[in-house]
Amino acid sequence: MIEEYYGELFLMPIPLEFSGNRCSYQCSYCFASGNRFKGGGDYASVLRQIERVFNKGSNPWVTYFLRNKYPVCLSNRTDPFSLGNTRTTIQLIRLLSSRGVPVFVQTKGGDGAFEVADSMSPSVWYVSMSFFDNRKRCKIEPNTPSIESRKELIAHLIHKGHKVLIGMNPMVPDWIPESDARALVDWAASVGVSGIISARLHLSAEQQKRMTVASRSALSGVLPWAGKRTVPSDVVNHDRYIRSLCQDEGVEYFSIGQPWPTKIYEPFRELYPKTLSVVHDFINWAWNNKEDGEEVHFEEFEKVMMERLPGGLFELRSHLCKVCRVLGAKGTPDYWSFRDMLKILWQEWKHPWCLVRNQNFAFDSLDEESYRIREDGYAVLRFSRAGFEGPCS
Ligand code: SF4
Numbered sequence: 001m002i003e004e005y006y007g008e009l010f011l012m013p014i015p016l017e018f019s020g021n022r023c024s025y026q027c028s029y030c031f032a033s034g035n036r037f038k039g040g041g042d043y044a045s046v047l048r049q050i051e052r053v054f055n056k057g058s059n060p061w062v063t064y065f066l067r068n069k070y071p072v073c074l075s076n077r078t079d080p081f082s083l084g085n086t087r088t089t090i091q092l093i094r095l096l097s098s099r100g101v102p103v104f105v106q107t108k109g110g111d112g113a114f115e116v117a118d119s120m121s122p123s124v125w126y127v128s129m130s131f132f133d134n135r136k137r138c139k140i141e142p143n144t145p146s147i148e149s150r151k152e153l154i155a156h157l158i159h160k161g162h163k164v165l166i167g168m169n170p171m172v173p174d175w176i177p178e179s180d181a182r183a184l185v186d187w188a189a190s191v192g193v194s195g196i197i198s199a200r201l202h203l204s205a206e207q208q209k210r211m212t213v214a215s216r217s218a219l220s221g222v223l224p225w226a227g228k229r230t231v232p233s234d235v236v237n238h239d240r241y242i243r244s245l246c247q248d249e250g251v252e253y254f255s256i257g258q259p260w261p262t263k264i265y266e267p268f269r270e271l272y273p274k275t276l277s278v279v280h281d282f283i284n285w286a287w288n289n290k291e292d293g294e295e296v297h298f299e300e301f302e303k304v305m306m307e308r309l310p311g312g313l314f315e316l317r318s319h320l321c322k323v324c325r326v327l328g329a330k331g332t333p334d335y336w337s338f339r340d341m342l343k344i345l346w347q348e349w350k351h352p353w354c355l356v357r358n359q360n361f362a363f364d365s366l367d368e369e370s371y372r373i374r375e376d377g378y379a380v381l382r383f384s385r386a387g388f389e390g391p392c393s
Helices: 043-055 060-067 086-098 113-119 134-140 147-159 178-191 205-209 213-218 233-249 266-271 279-289 298-306 317-323 338-347
Strands: 002-004 016-018 072-074 103-107 124-128 163-168 195-198 253-255 361-363 381-383
Touching: 002 043, 002 060, 016 060, 043 060, 043 086, 072 086, 086 103, 086 113, 113 147, 124 147, 124 266, 134 147, 147 163, 147 178, 163 266, 178 233, 195 233, 233 253, 279 298, 298 338
Parallel strands: 016 072, 072 103, 103 124, 124 163, 163 195, 195 253
Antiparallel strands: 002 016, 361 381
């Protein structure tokens, strides 16, 4: 079934996802298998769902965003071209396209990817590459398409007018050491990749418990830090190193949570008529419009973010439950407007995308323990290009 893409709200500008059968690629670090994902349904069930949505409506979130032709992500919890998924992927893209609904593809490649690339309208493809050395890839992602085949796919996609982002997700220094990172960035620049998105490896204690013995053994070198909040210094340094390579080669590089502006979302905005706002829209705005140390007010955030967020009420408690159990706890209203949700992003630091979690922003402190709240209940923030160290200035 097409579902709410709740987990990545405010990070990815896409509101919907479809994940079909469980992924056959079985990467050792897969969060989806760690979350006991059982499969999201077959083509017949999604066909019935789409007919329902367009005829009389069903789940309000899915109905709203499908009818308004926002893109659907294929797929977040499986690979759309893994065994048992390709056929559904091809059929579903055709069906959505006949309804004017675009698709955003997340994949490591596989049978059918070339066929889809040739037949669908220009779209954004996120092709994962945590490795550039195929021997290293085989140890952690033994069943996935080879690095060579992904390179072929990426070059083909760009040739056909699609925009490609490489997902270095997860980025682990041992998996893509400096020489491999340099080769990957050089190659990405030479074929015209639109950018690289990197994210640290994170596997919660719960997810680690559910891993198979084989996966745990393949990841034995990284599990001790993969469950911790603090990012190890060698990961931070490697991230900086790859960023500098990308800067030299003119490739856009985005690491999740970075305190710098980004152009990484431009392919989405170029190819899809409708997308959602993400927190980095506001970070970009602040870099262009604010002086260092200047106050930032909620109305500025609201104005920028509401440019791409719909009015009305949506079942946003589920988003809160997904990203932060405390905020989505019992007693929280089910339905929210996006405006209400922005207040959470503005001043509730427990939310992963709360602005003060990004070093560009801090609460305007009154003393060591309190910060400034306006009479109408909104906190006052301050902006810094160099970055603040904690939530309060
Ligand atoms: S390709 Fe993606 S969904 Fe499939 S096993 Fe690997 S990480 Fe999981």
